[in-house]
Amino acid sequence: MTYSKEMVQEVWEKGRVIAEQDPAVWRQDECGAWMRREHYGQEASEYGWRIENISLGGPNDVDNLRPLHCENLFIVGAGRTKCHVSADQKGVDVREHVHSTPRNRRVGR
Numbered sequence: 001m002t003y004s005k006e007m008v009q010e011v012w013e014k015g016r017v018i019a020e021q022d023p024a025v026w027r028q029d030e031c032g033a034w035m036r037r038e039h040y041g042q043e044a045s046e047y048g049w050r051i052e053n054i055s056l057g058g059p060n061d062v063d064n065l066r067p068l069h070c071e072n073l074f075i076v077g078a079g080r081t082k083c084h085v086s087a088d089q090k091g092v093d094v095r096e097h098v099h100s101t102p103r104n105r106r107v108g109r
Contacts, residue, residue, distance in 0.1 A: 001060060003051055008040055011051050015067045026102060031083035033069035034102040043070045046104055054079075069104070083107055 003011070015027025015035060027035050029049065036047035043050075048070040055064040056076045068074060073082040088105035 001051070001053075003060075007062065007065075008051065010062045011065045011067050012037060012040070014062075014065075015049075021102065027067065028087060029068045029072055030066065030081050031069065031072045031085065031107075032087045033072055033083070033085040034087055034104050035067060035069055045070070047102075071106075 012027065015029060016032075017023040018026065018028060025037055027037070029035055034047055035049035036045070039045040039047045040049055042048040049067050050070055051065050052068045052074045053060055053064050054066055054074050054076065058064040066074065068081070069085050071084040073084070074080075075082055084106060085104050086107050088103035
């Protein structure tokens, strides 16, 4: 499905904002996986993301669409997300803010 630039931006804005990262560049999907704005549609990227329709047979309007990391899936029939990728917090001290490039990791399949 091809979406307008405006629709892509509206769906991007539904991603989770993390205070330490620029929300125009970085967001997280509902699995916690990092997505980078300009990596929309780049399936081979660690930060690639796509637009997923979460409604069974519903229209492709912004209410039915979510941003998801390219490796994460929304299972419409079950009404839930299957997470294959999430943020990597290993080695990040909880008392420190994240100032470096975010990382992702694979989670159990």
